[in-house]
Structure formats: C-alpha cells, structure tokens
Amino acid sequence: MASKKTAQKTLRLAPVLDLNEATALHEKLLALKGSAVAIDASAVERIGALCVQVLIAGAKNSEEQQLSFTFAKVSDAFVKTTQLIGVDIDPLMAKEI
Amino acid sequence: MDMNEIKEIFFQECEEQLAELESGLLKLNDGDRDPETVNAVFRAVHSIKGGAGAFGLDDLVSFAHVFETTLDCVRSNRLEPNQDVLKVMLKSADVLADLTNAARDGGSVDEARSRQLIKELEALANGELPPASAAEPAPKAVAPAPEPVAAPPVNEEGFQPVAFSFEDFEANEPALIEATCYEIVFRPKSELYAKGNDATLLLRDLSRLGEMSIHCDMDGLPPLDRMNPEAAYFSWKISLKTDKGEDAIRSVFEFAEWDCDLDIALADGCAVDASEELPMQPVPFDLSMLDEAPVGSVEEEEQIATRDRDAAVSAAETASNVLQMAQSSTRAPAEAQKNATAAASAAAQQAASAATPTIRVDLDRVDRLINLVGELVINQAMLSQSVIENDTNGTSSINMGLEELQQLTREIQDSVMAIRAQPVKPVFQRMSRIVREIADMTGKSVRLVTEGENTEVDKTVIDKLAEPLTHMIRNAVDHGLETPEKRLAAGKSAEGTVRLTAKHRSGRIVIELADDGAGINREKVRQKAIDNDLIAADANLSDEEIDNLIFHAGFSTADKISDISGRGVGMDVVKRSIQALGGRINISSKPGQGSVFTMSLPLTLAVLDGMVVTVANQTLVVPLTAIVETLQPEASAIHSFGATQRLISIRNSFCPLVDVGRILNFRATQANPVEGVALLVESEGGGQRALMVDAIQGQRQVVIKSLEANYTHVPGIAAATILGDGRVALILDVDAIVAASRGQTLKPEMSLAAAG
Numbered sequence: 001m002a003s004k005k006t007a008q009k010t011l012r013l014a015p016v017l018d019l020n021e022a023t024a025l026h027e028k029l030l031a032l033k034g035s036a037v038a039i040d041a042s043a044v045e046r047i048g049a050l051c052v053q054v055l056i057a058g059a060k061n062s063e064e065q066q067l068s069f070t071f072a073k074v075s076d077a078f079v080k081t082t083q084l085i086g087v088d089i090d091p092l093m094a095k096e097i
Numbered sequence: 098m099d100m101n102e103i104k105e106i107f108f109q110e111c112e113e114q115l116a117e118l119e120s121g122l123l124k125l126n127d128g129d130r131d132p133e134t135v136n137a138v139f140r141a142v143h144s145i146k147g148g149a150g151a152f153g154l155d156d157l158v159s160f161a162h163v164f165e166t167t168l169d170c171v172r173s174n175r176l177e178p179n180q181d182v183l184k185v186m187l188k189s190a191d192v193l194a195d196l197t198n199a200a201r202d203g204g205s206v207d208e209a210r211s212r213q214l215i216k217e218l219e220a221l222a223n224g225e226l227p228p229a230s231a232a233e234p235a236p237k238a239v240a241p242a243p244e245p246v247a248a249p250p251v252n253e254e255g256f257q258p259v260a261f262s263f264e265d266f267e268a269n270e271p272a273l274i275e276a277t278c279y280e281i282v283f284r285p286k287s288e289l290y291a292k293g294n295d296a297t298l299l300l301r302d303l304s305r306l307g308e309m310s311i312h313c314d315m316d317g318l319p320p321l322d323r324m325n326p327e328a329a330y331f332s333w334k335i336s337l338k339t340d341k342g343e344d345a346i347r348s349v350f351e352f353a354e355w356d357c358d359l360d361i362a363l364a365d366g367c368a369v370d371a372s373e374e375l376p377m378q379p380v381p382f383d384l385s386m387l388d389e390a391p392v393g394s395v396e397e398e399e400q401i402a403t404r405d406r407d408a409a410v411s412a413a414e415t416a417s418n419v420l421q422m423a424q425s426s427t428r429a430p431a432e433a434q435k436n437a438t439a440a441a442s443a444a445a446q447q448a449a450s451a452a453t454p455t456i457r458v459d460l461d462r463v464d465r466l467i468n469l470v471g472e473l474v475i476n477q478a479m480l481s482q483s484v485i486e487n488d489t490n491g492t493s494s495i496n497m498g499l500e501e502l503q504q505l506t507r508e509i510q511d512s513v514m515a516i517r518a519q520p521v522k523p524v525f526q527r528m529s530r531i532v533r534e535i536a537d538m539t540g541k542s543v544r545l546v547t548e549g550e551n552t553e554v555d556k557t558v559i560d561k562l563a564e565p566l567t568h569m570i571r572n573a574v575d576h577g578l579e580t581p582e583k584r585l586a587a588g589k590s591a592e593g594t595v596r597l598t599a600k601h602r603s604g605r606i607v608i609e610l611a612d613d614g615a616g617i618n619r620e621k622v623r624q625k626a627i628d629n630d631l632i633a634a635d636a637n638l639s640d641e642e643i644d645n646l647i648f649h650a651g652f653s654t655a656d657k658i659s660d661i662s663g664r665g666v667g668m669d670v671v672k673r674s675i676q677a678l679g680g681r682i683n684i685s686s687k688p689g690q691g692s693v694f695t696m697s698l699p700l701t702l703a704v705l706d707g708m709v710v711t712v713a714n715q716t717l718v719v720p721l722t723a724i725v726e727t728l729q730p731e732a733s734a735i736h737s738f739g740a741t742q743r744l745i746s747i748r749n750s751f752c753p754l755v756d757v758g759r760i761l762n763f764r765a766t767q768a769n770p771v772e773g774v775a776l777l778v779e780s781e782g783g784g785q786r787a788l789m790v791d792a793i794q795g796q797r798q799v800v801i802k803s804l805e806a807n808y809t810h811v812p813g814i815a816a817a818t819i820l821g822d823g824r825v826a827l828i829l830d831v832d833a834i835v836a837a838s839r840g841q842t843l844k845p846e847m848s849l850a851a852a853g
Contacts, residue, residue: 019290019327026326033322049285049296053318055329061321085300085335086311 003069008036010072015043017051025051029058037062041074059092107148108201109457114141115194119526122190126183132172139168140355145193147352154200160211164189167218176221185217191530269593276307276340282360284332289356291327300333303350307339336364413762460556463516467703470506470513473798474704477506478797478821487762508800514701518553521608524563525550528570528597535574542581542592543574552599554606555701561678562608562698565671569610569694570595572668577614577692587689589613605680605722606700611693617686619643644684644692648672676832678702679720679815681779697722707799707828708776709820710790716826717790718799718818723831725777725785727793730754730770741767745775745787752777754787755838759828761813778831786835801828813837 014021027089029037037058041047062069071078071092082089121138124131146161167186170176178186192214195206198685281303285296303309311333318330339345350359466781481499525547536543554562578584585591596611619640626632626646638646647668675682680698699722700706707718708727728747735743735754744751754775758764768789775787799818804811804827815830 010654018295019293022326022497023292026321026324029321047297048290049329049331050290050327052297054321054324054326056315057318057321059329060318062318081297082384084304084311085297085331086313087331 008040012040015045017047022050038067038072041078044075044078117141167222278364278366280362281335284358285329289326310336482821520551522550546596565674573612577612608696612655613691616688709794711792713758718828723778
C-alpha cells in the first residue's frame with residue numbers, strides 16, 4: 001500500500017512511563033499522526049497501564065488510517081509488563097527490519 | 098516533606114476519619130440504614146488501618162483490622178447493626194481514637210479494655226452475640242475462607258496482628274488448601290492512577306498468587322485524539338488458579354479497593370486454557386525483572402525508600418488524600434462521560450464531601466493576620482479622628498473616603514475573623530463519647546441529641562469550651578438524669594435524653610444543655626447552702642437564686658462522692674471558665690422535667706462591641722452585650738440605703754446603683770448620680786445593677802488587647818484597647834464590678850478567675 005511507504009518516524013520511549021509521562025506520550029503520538037510510527041521501547045524500565053493505553057490507542061489509530069505502527073525495539077521489562085497485563089503486542093512487533 | 102510531616106498529615110487525617118467514623122456510627126445508631134453510611138464508616142476505619150500500616154503502628158493496625166472485619170459483616174448484611182452491636186462499635190471507635198492519640202503523643206492505652214473489645218468485635222463477626230471464649234489456638238487470623246462467613250480463628254490473645262507484606266501469605270498459610278480457580282474482573286477507575294497506584298503493580302502482585310491468565314478488555318479505549326491520557330479505559334478479566342484463597346486476592350487490591358470495580362467469583366473449572374470466547378493470555382511466572390520496578394512517583398520513592406512498596410503506596414495514598422478530594426471534583430466531569438454509572442455515584446459522593454476545597458493553614462499565620470487587621474482598624478480610627486479634628490467644614494471628600502475606608506476595614510476584619518471561625522461539631526462529638534462513658538459507669542441509659550453542630554465560633558472559644566462542657570455533661574448525666582427504674586416509675590421512658598444545642602443569637606453563640614431528668618432539688622440545694630454557710634438559714638431566696646447557688650465554689654449535692662462528679666469542683670469551675678471567655682451561664686430548672694443550662698459566649702475573643710464611657714476623667718469601655726439600657730437618673734429616683742448603698746428606682750423596681758469610679762478607686766468619694774449616666778447591666782446571678790458613669794462618649798468596635806499578656810492582671814478590668822486618638826482605654830469587667838459592689842473584695846475573686 002502506498003501509505004506504508006511514507007516516511008517512518010521513530011519515537012523513543014522514556015525509561016519510566018508512569019502517570020506523569022502519560023500526557024507527554026499522548027502529545028507525542030498526536031504529533032506523529034498521519035505518519036508511520038516505529039516505537040523504540042528499548043530503554044523502557046517501567047511502564048504503567050496508562051501509557052500502555054496511550055500506545056494501544058495510537059496503534060489503533062494508525063490501523064484505522066492504514067499506517068504502520070510497530071514496536072521496533074523493545075526492552076525485557078516492556079515485553080513482560082505487556083504480557084502481565086494481557087496486552088498482546090506480538091502483532092505489532094516489527095517482524096523484519 | 099520528610100517522614101514526620103507525612104506522619105503528621107496522617108494523624109490530622111485520622112482525626113477527620115475518626116470524626117467521620119463516629120458520626121457515621123451515631124447515624125446508624127439512630128436507625129439510618131443507608132449503605133453509604135456503612136461504607137463511610139468502613140472507609141474511615143480502613144483508611145486509618147492503611148495509614149497506620151505504612152507507619153508501622155502495629156497496635157493501631159491490629160485493632161483497626163478486627164474492627165474492620167466486623168464492619169465488613171455489617172456491610173455485607175451478615176450482621177444486623179442493632180443497638181448492642183453499635184454499642185460495641187462506638188466503644189471501639191473510642192478505643193481507636195485512644196490508640197491513635199497514643200501513637201501520636203506516646204502514652205499508653207487501657208490494654209485490657211481494647212482486648213475485651215477485640216473479643217467482642219470478633220464474637221460479633223462470628224455471628225455470636227455474647228463474647229466468645231477466644232482460647233482456641235489457631236494458625237492465622239485471616240482464614241482462607243472460600244465461603245466468607247467462616248469464623249476467623251484467633252490465637253490465645255484474641256487477635257492476630259496482620260502484617261502488610263505478602264510474604265506472610267506464602268510463609269504461614271497452611272498448605273492444605275486445594276488450589277482453586279477464581280474469576281476476577283478488575284476495572285480500575287481513573288482515581289487509581291491519580292493516586293500513583295498502577296494496575297500493572299496490582300496485576301503483578303496478583304500473578305504471584307498462582308497461575309494466572311488474563312484478558313485485557315480494550316473496548317472502552319477511545320480514539321487517540323479523544324482520549325484523556327490519565328483516565329482509565331482498560332479493564333481486565335483474570336482467571337487465577339491459587340491455593341491462597343479469596344482473602345489473599347482481596348488483600349492484593351487492599352489499597353485500591355475504593356478506586357476500582359472488583360468482582361471475584363469462584364470459577365467452576367479452571368479455564369486457564371484459552372478455550373473461552375475471550376482469548377486469555379497466560380502470564381509467565383518469571384516476572385522477577387519487574388520486581389525492581391519502583392512504585393509510586395519518584396519523589397515519594399526517595400522519601401520512603403526504606404519502606405516496603407505497599408507501605409509506600411498507602412502512605413502516598415494517605416498523604417495525598419486531601420489533594421484527591423479537591424481533584425476528584427474537577428475530575429468528575431471527564432470521568433462521568435466514560436464510566437457514567439459506576440463513576441457517577443462515587444464522584445457524587447466524593448464531591449459532596451469536598452464541596453468546597455479547603456486548605457490547612459498554620460494558626461500562627463492567621464493570628465498574625467488578625468493582629469495586623471486589628472492594628473489596621475486602630476490606625477483607621479486614628480486617621481479619621483485626626484482628619485475630623487483638622488477639618489472644619491466637615492463634608493469634604495476626605496470624609497467620604499474615610500467612611501468608605503471604615504466600612505472596608507470593618508469588612509476585612511469580619512472576614513478575617515471568619516477564618517478563625519470553626520463549627521462546634523468536634524467539641525460536640527467529643528461530648529457524645531463522654532455521655533457514653535458516664536452512662537456506662539452510672540448504669541443509666543442516655544441518648545445525646547445534638548443540634549446546630551455547624552454553628553461557627555472562634556477557635557479559641559471552641560478550644561476552651563470543651564472543659565466546661567465536659568463538666569456539665571457529666572453533671573447532667575450523673576446528677577440530672579435518674580436511673581432507668583426511677584424514670585419508669587416517674588412515667589418517663591427509661592432512656593434519658595441530653596440535648597446539646599448551639600445557635601447564633603444577636604452576635605453571640607448560645608449553647609444550651611438540657612436534660613429531661615429530675616431537675617434541681619431546691620430543698621436539698623438550699624439545705625446544703627445553709628450547711629456550708631453560703632446563705633443564712635432564714636434567707637428568703639427566689640427559685641432562680643437557689644438554682645444559681647450550685648455555681649458557688651465547694652458546692653455539691655451528691656451524697657456520696659463518686660468517681661464522676663461530686664467532689665465540689667464542678668459548676669463553679671464551669672462558671673469561671675465561661676466567664677473567662679466573656680460568657681454568661683444561666684440555669685433554669687423545672688422539678689421533674691429537667692434542667693436547662695444556657696451559655697452565651699462571644700463569637701470571638703479578638704474584637705468587642707463596646708460603649709465608650711468616661712469615669713473620673715478616665716476612658717473606659719463597657720462591653721455592649723452586658724448593657725441592658727442606659728438612663729439619666731433623676732434625683733427623685735435615687736434612694737439611699739444603709740450607710741453607703743444607694744438604690745435607683747426604675748419603673749417601680751429598685752436596683753442597686755454602683756459607682757464605677759468608687760469601686761475602681763478612681764475617686765475617693767461617691768459621685769453625684771444626677772450628674773452622671775446609669776448603665777443598667779445584667780450580671781451572672783441574673784440580677785440587674787445600675788453602673789454609674791460620668792458620661793457616654795459613644796459606641797464602637799474595639800480590638801481587644803490582653804492586659805495579662807502585656808502587663809499584668811488588673812482587678813475589675815477585663816482587657817484593654819487602643820482608641821482612635823491613640824490612648825489606651827480599659828475594658829470593664831462588668832461581673833467583677835457587680836461582685837465587688839456586693840461587698841466582696843475585688844482582688845481574691847479576680848485572682849481566682851485568672852487562675853481558672
């Protein structure tokens with residue numbers, strides 16, 4: 001699809017994604033609206049449910065607009081937390097570089 | 098903010114919670130069966146327990162826990178909150194208050210009493226009314242009970258402190274229980290996150306309990322551009338296979354209970370496999386990585402690094418409660434859109450308790466402000482006086498401006514005074530405890546009815562009100578009310594009523610304490626007064642005068658000295674403390690129907706409306722509240738009586754004429770009454786006196802400056818003030834003057850008052 005070829009933007013997540021970070025993350029994702037997003041979660045040490053909500057909302061948004069939304073790099077903590085709270089990020093994982 | 102400050106906030110909140118607890122219990126006692134009332138009571142105990150746990154106050158925690166367990170029975174309708182149950186609960190609330198005070202100020206509590214209450218509470222929780230023999234040895238207080246009614250076993254002490262770490266559940270739990278499957282539906286509310294808690298942490302703790310499968314319901318998630326990043330959208334359906342029991346699951350959500358919807362149900366079969374209609378994601382056991390994750394916001398983390406994580410969360414919760422209340426009202430609208438039904442009730446209830454946001458301010462700061470405003474008022478008066486003196490035409494624009502300034506300063510003063518004003522509620526609430534205790538000791542059945550608890554009065558007045566009120570309540574229950582048998586014999590209900598009312602009346606607060614007891618036994622009072630040489634045996638006294646005899650020092654009609662009252666210190670002390678507050682106390686009693694004590698107190702101790710008078714070239718201020726009327730004596734109305742006494746006839750009755758200048762030693766001889774003005778004043782004894790002064794200058798509001806604090810006590814003088822011309826004027830102590838006119842010397846009476 002054509003849209004997939006638009007320039008991909010990478011968003012690097014902060015190490016601590018708690019209540020305070022949720023609003024900031026929301027704003028960052030809003031700013032990236034309309035382009036393909038690759039999330040770099042390799043630095044994440046701790047992520048709360050609020051930020052997961054924001055990320056998933058971002059992913060859904062991209063899906064509706066047929067843009068790609070992938071987790072390019074993820075940290076162990078990020079994967080474990082999402083598993084713990086039952087959020088399946090597998091379909092969003094970058095399958096190939 | 099260090100630990101001590103957080104602790105101080107915790108104790109302040111404890112006080113609020115305890116007040117909440119008590120008023121809730123009293124409502125229940127009056128037959129209120131609103132589930133919200135029960136919840137409020139439960140919440141109060143729960144919050145105290147939570148905070149106490151964070152600060153390691155084990156006594157408080159263990160008692161609160163037992164209390165909470167019993168309250169939970171009431172909440173789940175397993176225990177009918179009848180009078181007997183509530184009696185135990187009210188006593189428990191008292192002990193909880195004692196424990197809190199002991200934790201704050203040190204000191205000890207009556208351990209036997211709390212142990213006894215713990216037993217009674219547990220008995221109630223177990224569904225038995227008489228206190229159970231709590232000697233059965235048992236492994237653990239929190240029984241892993243699949244059906245919640247199962248009796249929690251207790252150890253030989255009668256209770257088991259419940260520690261807050263989850264290790265306990267793993268280490269001490271009997272391993273006999275089969276693993277059971279639970280279906281848990283967990284829907285966090287936005288408040289959960291706002292309090293620094295996180296669903297991930299709760300789920301992590303939950304996953305430690307056993308094998309867990311989870312499904313995250315994301316249906317509620319709105320589009321990215323319309324979502325509130327700090328609101329809760331996700332909810333979870335969890336299937337958990339654990340051998341720890343439902344209680345363990347509940348304790349995971351212990352501090353989040355109020356901020357989420359939680360449904361825990363036993364599952365028929367273990368649906369850990371994903372065969373259900375909802376795809377479940379099995380949660381791997383190895384979550385060790387996440388253990389390192391700090392909890393709470395970063396600042397809190399630094400402060401409470403030494404505490405375990407649950408303590409930190411709860412401390413944060415406690416410390417931020419005040420903030421929460423204010424926030425919740427602003428948060429409510431956004432939330433209501435989403436969780437319309439669930440959130441609306443919670444938000445409404447929280448909004449009700451936080452209708453107007455409040456702040457805590459140091460009393461010192463308020464006092465400093467009040468002092469400054471007082472100076473401002475004086476300065477304004479001086480300014481306008483000097484303008485008037487230098488201004489001959491009198492209608493200049495300066496005068497207009499000054500008038501406005503005067504109004505403004507008066508308004509500022511009123512507003513500042515309002516800051517110090519507090520409802521009398523806390524004092525009244527303390528009284529209900531005293532009534533309970535005295536009723537218990539005397540074996541009487543007493544009901545305290547309070548009215549107008551929201552009447553506001555200056556904080557100093559409130560603080561000083563507690564002691565005299567306590568005395569009077571004791572007297573009312575101990576002497577005033579009869580025993581149930583006597584009451585029944587007299588055709589009254591067995592339960593006596595003590596009514597405590599507060600209301601505003603013409604710039605003063607009037608507090609009334611009425612009992613429906615036997616009333617004052619005038620014959621006995623009179624005899625006692627004669628025995629104690631207070632009155633002559635043949636004195637002819639009116640009923641009112643006899644009633645007022647009980648305010649004399651060393652007067653007690655109780656035949657036997659009891660623990661409670663009757664040691665002869667009582668009503669005279671009460672009267673003196675009320676007087677020291679600038680108040681008056683009156684009694685009216687009807688035999689067989691009870692007595693009514695009426696106290697009238699100034700709303701504030703900082704300003705006073707007074708009449709400025711001249712006596713022997715001195716300027717004095719007479720409190721306006723004492724003055725009934727003013728009159729110009731005529732020579733024909735003055736009658737001499739004895740060597741030095743004079744009477745003035747006012748509307749066909751005689752009233753002693755008191756020369757203020759002579760009493761205060763301003764002049765050596767009595768002044769001519771016809772040249773002066775008489776102020777008819779009402780004094781404590783109920784009698785009227787005509788105070789004679791040389792002239793009336795005017796009426797104005799004056800700022801009270803304590804003489805004791807700045808100089809020393811002066812007999813006959815209550816305080817001082819600074820007038821507009823910068824001169825100091827003394828404020829007359831009308832009661833002392835009247836007492837002195839009766840022939841009592843000024844000095845000893847007053848020094849007693851100062852000591853009292």
